[in-house]
Amino acid sequence: MLLESIELVNFRSFEKASFKVLPDTTIICGKNASGKTSIIEAIAMLIRLESFRSQDVHSTISHGHQSSNIKAKFLRRYQTTSSDQDSRSTPEREVETEYSVRFDRSVRRKIYRNSQLITKTKDYLGELSCIVFTPDDLQIIKGGPAYRRLLLDEAMSALTFRWISKKIEFEHALKQRTRLLKNFVGKLTAEDKINLDIWDERFASAGEALALAREEIVNILREEVINAYESLAVNSTIEINYLRSWDGNLFEALLASRDTDIRLGTSSIGPHRDDLSILLNGLPSRTHASQGEQRSLVLALKLGITKLVTQLRKTENLASPILLLDDVFSELDPERIENLLISLPSKQSIITTTAITNGPICTYDVIQLAMPPEIHQ
Numbered sequence: 001m002l003l004e005s006i007e008l009v010n011f012r013s014f015e016k017a018s019f020k021v022l023p024d025t026t027i028i029c030g031k032n033a034s035g036k037t038s039i040i041e042a043i044a045m046l047i048r049l050e051s052f053r054s055q056d057v058h059s060t061i062s063h064g065h066q067s068s069n070i071k072a073k074f075l076r077r078y079q080t081t082s083s084d085q086d087s088r089s090t091p092e093r094e095v096e097t098e099y100s101v102r103f104d105r106s107v108r109r110k111i112y113r114n115s116q117l118i119t120k121t122k123d124y125l126g127e128l129s130c131i132v133f134t135p136d137d138l139q140i141i142k143g144g145p146a147y148r149r150l151l152l153d154e155a156m157s158a159l160t161f162r163w164i165s166k167k168i169e170f171e172h173a174l175k176q177r178t179r180l181l182k183n184f185v186g187k188l189t190a191e192d193k194i195n196l197d198i199w200d201e202r203f204a205s206a207g208e209a210l211a212l213a214r215e216e217i218v219n220i221l222r223e224e225v226i227n228a229y230e231s232l233a234v235n236s237t238i239e240i241n242y243l244r245s246w247d248g249n250l251f252e253a254l255l256a257s258r259d260t261d262i263r264l265g266t267s268s269i270g271p272h273r274d275d276l277s278i279l280l281n282g283l284p285s286r287t288h289a290s291q292g293e294q295r296s297l298v299l300a301l302k303l304g305i306t307k308l309v310t311q312l313r314k315t316e317n318l319a320s321p322i323l324l325l326d327d328v329f330s331e332l333d334p335e336r337i338e339n340l341l342i343s344l345p346s347k348q349s350i351i352t353t354t355a356i357t358n359g360p361i362c363t364y365d366v367i368q369l370a371m372p373p374e375i376h377q
Contacts, residue, residue, distance in 0.1 A: 001319030030369030148276035204251035224304035245273035
């Protein structure tokens with residue numbers, strides 16, 4: 001399924017704008033503050049129902065307006081065959097689907113597929129898929145464990161709801177257990193212990209499932225990331241491993257840490273405390289990788305995840321992810337830019353940049369954004 005076009009109404013600086021997308025690689029060029037990142041954000045929000053720039057989706061609604069709307073058309077091609085078994089396959093059949101999401105300051109968001117309201121989020125999430133790179137993603141290498149956990153969870157969110165639900169279930173259990181821990185005052189009553197036992201079991205069950213899913217992603221991802229990095233850089237080796245915050249059985253580990261958790265009012269172990277180890281030439285990339293190496297590492301991780309997600313979704317006959325790369329060429333030399341463009345693993349990629357210079361980018365069709373934001377088709 002390929003994105004054909006997107007329309008924005010009262011979204012950030014766009015009062016009303018629309019543009020068409022190429023079936024392979026689209027490059028959007030414009031000066032700073034011209035709205036490039038907002039276009040990438042809108043596509044991601046249509047797919048994920050959340051923004052990668054802000055936890056408050058209402059912040060994306062244009063100032064002075066009550067609501068915003070993101071609408072997109074996707075085209076899917078089906079290989080059809082004739083009823084006559086002796087005849088050859090007939091040409092592909094094309095089916096167009098329109099998706100739209102309306103965000104309102106006072107009411108719950110509304111999701112539509114072909115103008116039909118979708119009432120359950122689980123019936124929507126996972127139908128479309130995207131992988132996003134922004135300059136802030138350098139924190140995956142530079143920052144703390146939360147950024148690396150988010151990377152893995154992004155991979156899960158690009159798969160199907162079956163994967164997404166693992167994180168949702170754990171976050172619910174974590175929230176309830178934390179609420180219990182914060183409410184304890186003094187010695188635990190018999191009822192307190194029963195309630196905590198119940199939520200420890202749910203926490204452990206959901207936590208083990210989430211950790212196993214992340215580990216499965218890392219184990220499959222490892223080779224893809226190594227190959228992606230080698231296509232961007234040479235003479236370097238990468239190691240990635242998932243690091244749990246506990247040993248053995250999670251429920252037993254929770255029991256052992258119960259006194260500490262009650263004293264602190266928080267869960268000291270679990271998938272929300274885990275990390276992803278990323279080594280470059282046997283050394284921690286956070287402290288021993290140069291700026292260029294860190295950017296190349298993050299890109300390799302994103303490219304690897306895109307290829308992984310594409311493969312896993314194909315087995316379930318689902319659409320390939322759209323690769324959204326914001327300001328990706330910054331700090332990359334012409335050779336790495338060319339290697340990146342050659343290495344794009346997605347069927348469809350959308351890239352933003354501030355300038356088109358001589359080199360490999362010139363061979364692509366480019367959408368130029370004007371100031372103030374206005375899409376030219």
